[in-house]
Structures are given as C-alpha cells and as structure tokens.
Amino acid sequence: MADPDWTLYRALLAVLTEGSLSGAARALGQSQPTLGRQIAALEADLGVALFTRSPAGLIPTEAALELRPHAQAMAAAAAALVRAAIPDVDGQGVVRITASEVVGGTVLPPILAELREANPRLQIELVLSNRNDDLLRREADIAVRMARPTQGALYGRKVGESEVRLFASAGYIQKHGQPTDLMDRTGHTVVGFDHVPAYAGGVVANFPIMREIFDVRSDSDLAQLAMIQAGVGIGGCQVPLARRLGLVPVLADAFSFPMEAWVVMHEDLKTSRRMRLVFDALVEGLRVFLSEAD
Amino acid sequence: MADPDWTLYRALLAVLTEGSLSGAARALGQSQPTLGRQIAALEADLGVALFTRSPAGLIPTEAALELRPHAQAMAAAAAALVRAAIPDVDGQGVVRITASEVVGGTVLPPILAELREANPRLQIELVLSNRNDDLLRREADIAVRMARPTQGALYGRKVGESEVRLFASAGYIQKHGQPTDLMDRTGHTVVGFDHVPAYAGGVVANFPIMREIFDVRSDSDLAQLAMIQAGVGIGGCQVPLARRLGLVPVLADAFSFPMEAWVVMHEDLKTSRRMRLVFDALVEGLRVFLSEAD
C-alpha cells in the first residue's frame, strides 16, 4: 500500500541472501531485532507475507522470491553509483569489467596487466559471466562481448572480427584422426552447448547448431574450452585463441562462424576519465590480439 | 567511504528531480530539514560535494549529475518491485507496457481496450518511448518492439513481420506527384531521422540510410508520422499502419525494409498470471494487426 522506504528493500535482499535475520544483521552491521522489524514493516507496506518464520531461519515465500531480482537490480545500481562517485582524477578509482569466462580468463589478463603497470592506482574488478545484460543491469561498467550492442543507451566500439572454427587437441587428433566429413561424426566426440544461446543459433555450413548435435554439453564456454584442451572432443573456438593455445584445426574450411568483437560501455560513463582509460586500453589490446590471427 | 543507506539515494534523486530540498521534501512526504540532513550525510559518506546551496534551490554539481542515472535505475527497480508485489490473482494488478510512440499511439489502444473490457480490474500503464532498453532498466514489464531481443534474461515472442516502405499523404502526392527515382529527390521532401538508430542503419536498395539524405529530421517516430500525414514529405512507415491511415505508397517496390515485431518480457515475470494475460493479449492483438496487411 504505502511505498516502502528503500532501506527496507536492502533489508529484504540481505535476508534473502543470508537466509536469516541474524545473518542479514551481521552483513549489514545492524542488529537482529532491527532487521526483524524492517522485514515486518515491508510486509505490512506491501501487504504480502514475505517469509515464514522458522527456528532455523526465515523461509522466503514465493512472493519474496519474485521480488528478489528487483532488489538485486537496486543493489547493482547502488554499487554502480558508489563507483561513479569516486573522484575522477587521472588513473585512479574502480572500474568493473565484464567478459565471458574464456575471454576474461585468457585474453584480458595480459591487457589488464599492462594497464595496471601504467596506472598502479587504478583498481579493476573483473566479472566473468556469460550473460550479455550485465551492463544494463549495471553489474559492470564496461563489457567485452562478441555481439554488436543493440541497446540505445550503450556506447560501443567494434574492435575486430573473430572467426569461430572447429578445433581439437593434438592428443585427440592423434588418437581419433581428423574427421572426414562434418555431418558424419561416428567415432568422434563433439563438445558444445547445453542451451544454445541466441547468437550461436542457426545453420552454419549446412550444420544446424542445436543441442542434439553435441555429445558433451556445457553452457560454460570455459568448460567447453577446457574439455577441448583435455582431448575430450572437437569443439568451436575462436581462431586467435586456438592458435595461442596450440589447438589443431579440424575440417579447416568446412565450418566457420564469424563473430564481431565489441567493447561496450554506458553512454553515461563516456565522460569519465578512468572509464575512457580502461575502455581505450581494452580496445587497443583486443585489436592487437585479434590481428595476431592474420 | 562508508556505503550510504539506500534512503539517501532516494533523497538524492528527489532533490535532483525537484530542484530543491523543500520540493523534494514535499514529494517524499518529509520535511525540508530532513532532506537537507540526508543530502549532507550522503555527501559525507561519498566524500563528494553534490550540490551548491543557493537561495533559489540546490544546484547539482557535475558529480551529482553523474550519479543521477544510477539513482534512477534504483527507482525504476523499486517501482518494478512494488508492482511485482501485488498479489497475482486473476486479471488484477498493474502491468506496465512500453512501446514506441507510434505503435503505442495507434496500434495498442484498441488491443488494450479489449483487454480492459475483459478484465476491468486490470490496470495498465503505457510508457511511450523509443528507447529499447526499458525492460532491462525495469521501467516496464512488457515491451513491444521491432527487433529481436538479444539479451539472455528476456523472453520474447515474435508476432510477425512488418515491412517499412515509403509513403506520403494523398495531398502531398497531388501537389508534387510521384517521384520517379529513389535517388533523384529534386522537388521532393524526405522525412527521416535526426540520429539514425542502429536498427535502421545500413543500405537498403542502394539507398544509404544516413542523416544527410533526409530533408526534415526528427528522432520521434510520432513526429515523423505526423509530418508525413500532414503532407510535409515522403517518409518510411510500416505497411499495415500506413494502410490503416490511408497513406499513399511511394515507389512501391523500390524500397522495402523488413522488420520483425516482438513482444518481450522479463524471464522473471513469466510465472505471473497477469503478466501472461497481458503478454498473450498483445501477441494475439499484434498478430491480427500485422496479418491485416495481407
């Protein structure tokens, strides 16, 4: 009924994540009775029961679980606000970057190393996630992603193109040999997605990319790559990365999936010096990395 | 330094939008001294000056303006949370829809009329905006848009395809006649974008869509349509809509720009009954509308 004080949302999120009033109180640096009262107040304001009390803690109702993502969105925005409030003097402050697990784990570290070397007072937070919506959820300031940004509020720069082709480890090829045909996979193992993401869907070289064609499936690109490296099977990998890792091309010309590499940030952040600094460093570093493929 | 209480963010946003402590206090149902203290506390916590006090009100510093979008994101999430907290019994509650100005102003009203007729206790909020990121900013629950959703957290359903072709009013054609060639526009006026959005960019039928080719420019699709209707010039319009409005096709087969129509919502909201209700009604209504073109 009455719109609740924002503090109450924070309390709700803390209780949901900690699982108890006491835990939430510890996390927020407050007392357990306070949290209890705040949750009660929120329930009264919204007119909905949020938790069923139990001696082991609070069990969230279905209603509370539905509210959770919204409270998390608030928390993400609050964190972004605090980051944005850091005075923007040269090469100082916090910048939060998101990238896929593979890119963040392989390509970015050397780029960030150089950046930190040049700007020791710059703090970097790296969020590895395969969700493409981190920026708009304000869970990061800058994103490295493999798709053109479609949202108007985002400012992006294309840093190059990168083909995904098929690769396997040298050991795997030694054991199983090169497959002769893309369609005939007998005797071979193909590593791929559990849930095929939208950007990867479709038909490539008469090869319908769908769940069923994969013999070993994971939605983590990191896990996929690790399995390819370990000789589990054949899988897709970006060419420059495969080259760096010493993987062996499979059916070299039969399969190619082009991707665009982008560095993206909020329009809001364009004016910030440190954001620009990191943005430009990422653009430059990725350009170099992608051009190594030639 | 210390991370501020969320109430302070709310105070910040209120002062930014109202322009004064007193105004913000009225808006929030609090007193002016309270708001003054909260802003002071926020400045102390963040270590940044947010406003310069003046007898006419508070003038935000550059820092405060940079924080504003984040605070707005929090407010949007809070509003979405409150909406989500409304008990989800059949055909009751609030649903917030976003669409472009033209679609929201022409296509949706009859659909929503029927929906309301069938569910009198359902409340509809319609946000007309040409920003494509409303959903992720949680400024709306359901979006009608002309592009495939690319973000993972969104659930979308394609309701059909709609071609954009060139049209003009009957009066305009009477005065200026039909142009004979797409490239030769002498004696004709072309209505289009000021800032060409990403989805409309590119080359269509050897026709590079860019700012310079337009003689009358607006970023509001509503204004564009109004100008076409008023006989200002030739412009792009979706075929079924143009048909409904009685516009005259121009260079009928020379120019065609295909668009997909989608209804999109958050994955989170899929389980909500009233969201489903509105979602399905929009899908059905738009399907009918788009099929009228055949």
Add this chain to the structure above:
DNA sequence: GATCAGCCATTCAGTATTGAATAGCAGCCC
C-alpha cells in the same frame, strides 16, 4: 537423551532521527 549452537520474538533504555517553528536571504511584481 543431554548439551550446545543458532535462530526468532520481546522488552526496555538510550540514542538518533524527525518535524514544527523561526530566522535570514534572494528574486519578482506592483
């Protein structure tokens, strides 16, 4: 089965926050 750890609800004193009232200031209109 007794002990212990962890949790929530309640009480009560202390504190921190709030708001009404007031003073002071700048700009606008007659």
Add this chain to the structure above:
DNA sequence: GGGCTGCTATTCAATACTGAATGGCTGATC
C-alpha cells in the same frame, strides 16, 4: 522600494528507531 514568495539553515522538543539482553525454540552432535 515595499511586500510577497520560495528557498536554506538552525534550533529544540517529541518521536521513532535502534541495540543489548533475555527467553524460548528447534535441530545437530556426542
């Protein structure tokens, strides 16, 4: 220039909120 309006800063009493302490409860552990 006088009167008016709207704004901020400050004071002070009243209120609301907080947290330490306590009791009661359940479930795990030995």
